[in-house]
Amino acid sequence: MGERAALTSRLCRINKDVSADDVIVAFAFDLPREGYGVVDGFVAVTTERVYVYEDDRLTADYDASGITEYIFTNGVGCVFAECVYNGEHIMLCRASMSHKDTIAAIIWQLTRRLERGTYSYAYEEDTDVKCPTCGRKYPPGSHVCPHCTAKSGYLRRIWQIAKPYRAFIFFSIALYFVSSIVQLIPPRLNRILVDDYIRVDGAYELSFTQTFIIGFVTVVLSILGVNILQRVIGIVRGLTLIEAGTRMTVALRSMVFDKIQQLSVSKISKRTAGELMNRVTDDTNQLQNFIKNDIGGFFEQVLIFVAVAGILFFYDWKLALVILVPAPIVVMANRIFHQKMRRMFHRQWVMNSRSNTILHDIFSGIRVVKSFGMEHREMERYDDATRHECEAQITAETFFAKFSPLMSFLMGLGEFFLLYYVGDKIIGGTMTLGQMQEFTSYVTIIYGPLRWLSNFPRRYERTMTSVVKIFDIIDEDVDVSDKEDATELDIKGHIEFEDVSFGYDSGNNVLHNINLTVEPGDFVGIVGRSGVGKSTLINLVMRLYDVDDGTIRIDGVDIRDISQSSLRSQIGVVLQETFLFSGTIYDNIAYAKPSATRDEVLAAAKLAGAHSFIMKMPDAYNTHVGERGHTLSGGERQRIAIARALLHDPRILILDEATASLDTETEKQIQDALQILSQNRTTLAIAHRLSTLRNATKLIVLDKGTVAEVGTHDELMRRRGIYYGLVMAQRQMSRMSQ
Amino acid sequence: MAEELKKTALSDVVSITYITNENAVFKREGDFLSLNVKLPEGVGLDGEATGGEKYFDRIYLHRSFPYEHPYKYISVLDRDSAEIGIISDVDEFPDDIASMLRAELDRKYYAPVIDKILSVKERYGYSYWEVISDGRKLSFNMRDTFRNILKVSPEHVFLNDSDSNRYEIKNTEALDRKSFKRIELYL
Structure with missing residues (x-):
């Protein structure tokens, strides 16, 4: 049962006067009106009244007709639902951030209800974000609970991905089996060698017969053969696993990368570039290493352990017990020791990364540091960080130096018992020297798997963490997706916003009830103060985000019904900050149209005013730009971006402060280029310098997230509204700077 | 000549509007605070006259230095998040107003203390x-x-x-x- 239904029935149980049919919405809250603590409260909005209950006790009750406004307010660490009741601001409830999305969506719908009488429950699908098993919230955008999904679930999925490579994995596991059996042979051969051929009773002369020599050579060659066999198996196994691991990693990487490409900008921008890179590279590598080193290794070590333990028990069960009984204790001690070491080295790593960050900061900002004469302060800051790092390192290393030999001693303790035991037996004549050697070899072998297996859970856990993080991205819901029957539209350029509302964060609408129409071929200037939602408006046209409410139509078709590739292939964008990819200037211009001919690229560059400066470079269009390439000035980069947009030949051109960072002369040149570019296509241009929009066929003035004014420059100047104020302020500024 | 090169302090160029007990009256209306404030006269960038006595039926308080000074340098905002002015120190107000401001801030900033x-x-x-x-x-x-x-x-x-x-x-x-x-x- 959904929250609304549950609370409605609770309300009807407590308050017999209320009928479930009258309840519009009910939502829970968990914080008291003031101070700390927890309450079990809910607000119920009915057609007649609004009730507030805390722990099933009615604390407030308002006549719904007296409410003129519903308000959602973000606190810090909490949120508020408010209303304006008979002219007074009333707090309906305070809730923890866990309720934020639900309450924000409900308050928004209640506002719509007051404005238009409509209420949509669509948000209930999105806000149902808790794991039904443990009640914890899913990671943002995902519907998989990392806490409840059993490891086996993830393993099963990895196994699915590994399907094409399973043969390789099975083959390598089989080789591990063979290799573990082969490992058990040398001690046996050694025993034969010692007992039958290297005699300690001095009776060599009696034994130097042909049979003796053949036997001796056979044993030695067998030892050599086993050794070679082990190496060969190792090589084949390694190659097989590299093949499987690498192929699987590549498959997984493309899965993660493809998924990231499908996600909307809002989802991608919730993560840093570094985090995404880690998912694609480090986490997949972790899995590759696990496949390469640990899966087969696990089977091998278990098999060796079981086989050797079996052999030891077969030989002498008492002795086997002496060796194996302390083993779990030693393994536990080893584990505790490693956990402690891990904490210490983690601390050292944190300290190290902190001092590296400081160093990176200082070097990146060296001009600022020097120009403010802050060298000494930065030196102190770095010294302080390195001192902490040094302390952490000393603590960790001291601990390691003290306890590591002790652990080795403990791990080898069984061998001392063994020495005593077998020594006693040899003296008593019940064991030969060869048997002793065989026995001690097996004992040495059995400690290997124990050590290996005691560290296995940590490696497994680390790999599973990576796997979960990988699936975290793979399982993320695609919020801006193509419909199955999405159309390929040949865009003419008619754009229409109908009642569009949108916010990046629930509860904070950036755009509110936007209605506007742009005719094909219009040059529309979007004007307004900073942060008013100008860039958001064009982001919505590009469908980098989906609207929260209302519809955007292009040529009468809802943009959610147009395939994203079709839409974006017909939109060209020039942003204030141009990003050039690592590559040549030619690559960067041709980016939007890889099929472009050299002539087209030249023509586009010429039109954008980029050709002349490109030709001044020794390598001209083959000049490398980007992180490691030639450094271009802001104006040059901008002109390349314009050439890129020109080549793209879009039906809708978007200019977001395309010329804002340029000097007046360059701006004039680029404006001329843009003028040419905007002919016969719909252009949406954002500019702070209003003079650049003088020729716009229409200006849209945004204020407080709504369309405040629409008209031509002359019309808006005559109106003496916001636009007039902005123009006057800019004129005043330019007079001051003259 | 030396006297002509008078040092210009930042405060000569930018004036922060401080909200004090002398120019402001905070009241609890409904569940939140309202403010009646007398702002200094001036002209905004868009040419509009600013200042004079203004009434805000609902104001929002925001800490400038939430960790170091939870009750000092409090920004007072209107419903459009435009800053009306800054309270230097809540304790400069009479006790009843100060406790009202403190309560408003404490209610907005919620972080349970872990013991x-x-x-x-x-x-x-x-x-x-x-x-x-x-x-x-x-x-x-x-x-x-x-x-x-x-x-x-x-x-x-x-x-x-x-x-x-x-x-x-x-x-x-x-x-x-x-x-x-x-x-x-x-x-």
């Missing part, structure tokens, strides 16, 4: 916390401990859970030994 850490379990890149705050047991989870544990000072830390709820540890050194051990790794 004890019962357990921290890491699982697949998430950490699951069980803590005691104000005698109550709280459970929450955190996605990335590196980013969501904010050290205000070496001892004073804030924890952000995956829902963006905040928890405060005023002094990690004052925690009991076991609790400290549990958080030490992340500090």
